[in-house]
Amino acid sequence: KAGVTQTPRYLIKTRGQQVTLSCSPISGHRSVSWYQQTPGQGLQFLFEYFSETQRNKGNFPGRFSGRQFSNSRSEMNVSTLELGDSALYLCASSSFEGQPQHFGDGTRLSIL
Amino acid sequence: AQSVAQPEDQVNVAEGNPLTVKCTYSVSGNPYLFWYVQYPNRGLQFLLKYITGDNLVKGSYGFEAEFNKSQTSFHLKKPSALVSDSALYFCAVRDNSGNTPLVFGKGTRLSVIA
Numbered sequence: 001k002a003g004v005t006q007t008p009r010y011l012i013k014t015r016g017q018q019v020t021l022s023c024s025p026i027s028g029h030r031s032v033s034w035y036q037q038t039p040g041q042g043l044q045f046l047f048e049y050f051s052e053t054q055r056n057k058g059n060f061p062g063r064f065s066g067r068q069f070s071n072s073r074s075e076m077n078v079s080t081l082e083l084g085d086s087a088l089y090l091c092a093s094s095s096f097e098g099q100p101q102h103f104g105d106g107t108r109l110s111i112l
Numbered sequence: 113a114q115s116v117a118q119p120e121d122q123v124n125v126a127e128g129n130p131l132t133v134k135c136t137y138s139v140s141g142n143p144y145l146f147w148y149v150q151y152p153n154r155g156l157q158f159l160l161k162y163i164t165g166d167n168l169v170k171g172s173y174g175f176e177a178e179f180n181k182s183q184t185s186f187h188l189k190k191p192s193a194l195v196s197d198s199a200l201y202f203c204a205v206r207d208n209s210g211n212t213p214l215v216f217g218k219g220t221r222l223s224v225i226a
Binding site for chain 1: 146161202
């Protein structure tokens with residue numbers, strides 16, 4: 001079974017731009033979560049989607065948004081990028097909340 | 113609000129010795145508990161979980177963890193450490209309501225010295 005696929009793996013943007021990150025979950029998984037990982041803050045929860053509905057949202061500004069499509073694929077968008085948005089963005093999928101989340105290798109976003 | 117504490121930023125252990133990585137949690141209701149490992153430039157890999165049942169949970173690569181409800185702990189253990197176990201370890205918790213996200217600890221870096 002293919003794992004969670006995140007594209008692109010690396011991305012370089014400049015301040016003020018916007019970016020869209022993509023996540024394809026494991027086949028059959030309907031829950032997708034997004035996390036931001038930085039050395040200083042660790043793993044911070046961004047969003048959780050289940051069957052196209054946002055179930056939970058972390059404490060991030062409105063510049064961070066996401067969505068999930070009918071095939072369970074998910075995208076995350078960050079607008080008006082700031083230097084502090086430089087991070088590893090991780091996507092994880094699971095079949096339902098009692099089951100472990102399976103992570104992709106992330107998208108490393110660098111803001112210049 | 114639910115939370116996870118990993119009190120040690122770094123754990124050093126000699127190869128062949130037993131290892132323990134500590135985790136305590138706070139959650140309303142019954143917990144779902146998980147351990148993950150992260151290698152450089154990779155995502156997190158699932159090691160083991162506690163949902164219900166036996167307090168001693170066995171997982172991948174010889175790791176195990178013991179759920180202790182009275183101490184709200186879920187420490188990760190391995191009887192004999194390998195150099196290849198050196199990585200960043202995360203403990204995570206969510207309650208069983210389905211209404212709250214998975215919350216991670218800050219991680220513990222394990223170094224196994226040959």
